[in-house]
Amino acid sequence: MLLQDWGPTSGYLSELRRELVYTGLIIFSVALALLRNRADAEEIAQDTFIRAHRGLARFRGDSSLATWLHRIAVNLARNRYWYFFRRKRHATLSLDCALSDESDATFADLVATEAPSPAREARSKDASALAVTGAS
Numbered sequence: 001m002l003l004q005d006w007g008p009t010s011g012y013l014s015e016l017r018r019e020l021v022y023t024g025l026i027i028f029s030v031a032l033a034l035l036r037n038r039a040d041a042e043e044i045a046q047d048t049f050i051r052a053h054r055g056l057a058r059f060r061g062d063s064s065l066a067t068w069l070h071r072i073a074v075n076l077a078r079n080r081y082w083y084f085f086r087r088k089r090h091a092t093l094s095l096d097c098a099l100s101d102e103s104d105a106t107f108a109d110l111v112a113t114e115a116p117s118p119a120r121e122a123r124s125k126d127a128s129a130l131a132v133t134g135a136s
Contacts, residue, residue, distance in 0.1 A: 023066055024049070027073040034077040044080060048073040 027048050029051050032041035052059075060070060099105045 020049075023069060026066075027069060030070060031077045035081060040080055041077075044073060044076045045078055051076070053070050066115070 024045055028045040030036065031044035031048075035041050035044065048069055052069055054112050059065070062082055
């Protein structure tokens, strides 16, 4: 196949794009199943394609490209899992986590307050100080 056969009007690019999207969804699903965290799974899926692109010259062809991408994704997901496991990330709870099965209240409800946040308070103090120095 010649390089000119890969023009925008050829069906090759649309077929390649369709295959990459499909493979990306599979890789995302594998990472999500291993990590159980959507953001981490999205990052692993993206990193999989970046790693594959960087290592494409070393691809031997002993297996299909999809198998190679799957293996990269599994290795990256396992590395991420053990990285966070060693740092006890699995023992933390999100502020959006429910307090109990019977209640809809979250941990964030316990710490939420009407008082201004420290960042907002600092900004208002800075603005007040600028107003005082600007008036004099």
